[in-house]
Amino acid sequence: MSFLRNLFAKGAVERDLDQELRSYIDLLTEEKIKAGMSPDEASRAARLEAGSIEHIKDEVRDVRKGSLLDSGLQDFRYGIRLLRRSPGFTTLAVLTIGLGIGANSAIFSVINGVVRKPLAYPGADRLMFITSQFPGLNFNKFWMSPPEYFDFKEHTKAFAHVAAYTTGAMNLSEGDRPQRVNAAFVTASMFDVLGVRPLRGTVFTPEQDLPGADPVVVLSHELWTRAFGGDPSIVGKAVMIQGRQRTVLAVMPPGFDLHDSRSQLWIPLGLDPNNRRNRGSHFTYVVGRLGTDRTAAQANAELQGFLKQWGEWAPNTHVPNDSTHRVQMAPLRDEVVGNVRRALWVLQGAVALVLLIACANVANLLLARAESRHKEFAVRTALGASKTRILRQFMSEGTVLSLLGAVLGLALAFWGLKALLAANPESVPRATEITLDPVVLAFTVGVALLTGLVFGLAPLLHMGEQAVSLSIKEGGVRATSGSGRNRVRRGLVVAEIALAVMLVIGAGLLIRTFRNLTSVDAGFDAENRVTFGLVLPQATYPDSQRVVQVIADLSRKLDEIPGVERVSGMQGLPPQRPVNANDTNFEGYTPGTGDPPANVDYYQTVTLGYFEAMGIKILKGRAFETGDAIGGPVTIINESLARRFYEDKDPLGRRLDPFLTNNGTLFTIIGVARDVKQGGLEAPAGTELYFNHEQLPRITGFAPRQMNLVLHVSRPLSTLALPIRDAVSAIDPGLPIVQLRTMEDVIGASLARQRFLSLLLGIFAGVALLLAAIGTYGVLSYMVSERHREIGIRMALGAGNGQVVGLVLRQGVTIAAVGIVVGVIGALALSRITRTLLFGVAPSDPMTFGTVVAVIAVVAVAACLVPMLRATRVDPLTAIRAD
């Protein structure tokens, strides 16, 4: 009650208090007049006796309930008024804080959307991702084979539902524009595992998921609205997918996706539960939903048991075990966000450092202001303002600043994020879930309040050291600078430089990593190469001989385009494509006991002229030739394969059975090609087998229908795009062209994440460096103006410009040197965290460290320049006479 009255009827309460005190003095005066004083005398004596009215009022206000809030508001208003009075300072401070807070909010919203939020499935924490692992082959998180999936599904008691899937892309010929869309091939159980019901229709049943069942499809909400205009009667209709009519069974709700695959189509995987052969054919991922009363630990224990028993379920076959062919599980969320998590936290750490530097800078500004406001505070203290009140006022000023900064920061974060994600859409998973939601807002406000508190406390650091009463008298005693308060300011700048050193070193290492990656020899020549993908549907081109013919016809047509020098086709597009490891029998090679079965990382099928078109060197033997189309089965191996399976023996002429046909078809090695990166530029090339597209149908009865064409060109892509499209539609107007781009773009895309990371860190490091330079400049300028008089005296006593400059430089260099040493130590301490993000550069790389230290030293000296100049311009006469 009285709390509310105090707060809202403030005017009345204040007037009341005023009157009460006035009447007290009146009564006291009267008393003194009665005692015989003259009215004037009495009035003066009464006032003296009563003491400071303002002080009493302050004290009374303080004991009142609600006074904290009340004087808080007052402080707040006073703070705003003061800040408005010095717009330059306010703008600088708000910009600095806004930058710091904006960067933090932006990165935090990425972490919030990508790492923190649960996946968009009901009970997503019960979803586990199950993969195989071949320690001997260095394969981690590898696929499972269908028999392994069925074995697991049958025996597990820990999982309520288990599903297998693989992803790919399909041609959708609907309307006038054929298009290529991502597809997920899933078992019927997948919808139970993910726990998501369709928006319309019903998903496929296990019967519809058997081989030979009628073709059906489930559409994503996005595809339904985009390609089918949200047709309400879509369920039951047939659509042409990959040259085959599929009945639409259902439409999934918006935002439904699997493993961030951006799937638009859901197609039955069609595994045969009775087929337990081909155990080496690892191509599906397995996802499971834990039973309601089971934990991940129980499921894992069960799995470890399975690894010991698997041999009993399928004797004398290649089955998972607990040494060479393990099976592992991890929460699905870890799988989706796993490898970016560390990078994101590194970024968050970096922006936290930027904010700290920004804070140190603004604290320094406030400190300088506090010093110039010494007298104001002394006067207020003398008038009865309590020390806590002055502290509170610092705090509210700081809070006003940081709240303004937070508003600016949120705006920066919003636009910055939009721009960044637009420029780098593939750089983080779950990008669509990144928003400025209430959690991010709360985070921002929290950070702002915290920084406000820091600013409030900073001026107090040195206020505490001095008796306020001294300041009024001060003025004459200015010959030397107060070393106590300067220690705080210098400490802040040292911290700034140290933090900047750490950040710049981190950014430097990542930029070198990125440079190293771009200069990695991918094994082929990307310059002047253009590529696009193409899929020849089984339905339209049932005969694989025909597939070869179409690709050959298309190649010839493309070759006729002016500016196209060479054309060839390949199944997989380097430098980054999924492993398609296959068990391979090498004639005369038997794996040692305990060794994994002989397995090749990449199978690659290429058309004639491939090695020339791609600029891949044949090191030994020969490339494929026209005659191979009608000749015996031949293959080309890469260096890594030669090393691994033939060691120092000559591989040429040796034979192997890549498709495990058991009919005695052996391929003869005719050449050894240079290693080409397939699993990313940062990974070893892996073992690879090349097959001849023209020859395969005759030998094995099949040929890859998904091919990437590569064109060695002498003209820019922009002038070639149209003729290329014309050439394709002349062959078959229903064939969509997939991702027509330069080979350099392909390499660039494989580095999207590293580029994103090094770009962001580079920006943050630049901001940090700038702020640290401003901080150094600020503290030195302040020092010069404070030691103005001392410098004047020194000059009057005969000190030359050199000595005066030395005075300033010594200060600046000391600060910078201490900051750099601390920063280098900090960077070394952090190297453990950054190590896994680096490539081809040690976390303590002396080159980077040296360069960064030199750059920072130069920046620090540059920051000294203006203060040094100012020091030499000190006029001894005015300096000594001043004050």
Added chain:
Amino acid sequence: MASQPANLLQGTLDLLILKALALGQLHGLGVSRRIEQITRGTFNVKPGSLFPALHRMEDAGWLASVWGASENNRKAKYYRLTAKGRRQLETEIGQWQRIAVAITFALQAT
């Protein structure tokens, strides 16, 4: 100015104000003078302590205030004890007496 009488013992100010007002309503200066009188001039409560204490006690609900006219027809704010204030006075008297006895015993101990 006369030599400063003994400093108010911590916590005794409330008790003295309550006691002073137990005899009837008083304005601020009146409270101060009554305390001086009943303590035989030992305690002289300055406005800097008096008013914060009065307002605090009013907030606690021990005192109620009303504007009235002084002896000389000046407007003054008068304070009086509420029922809660009376109970508080009883409690504080009890406490004080226990302390006084205890301190006396302590000082007589040999």
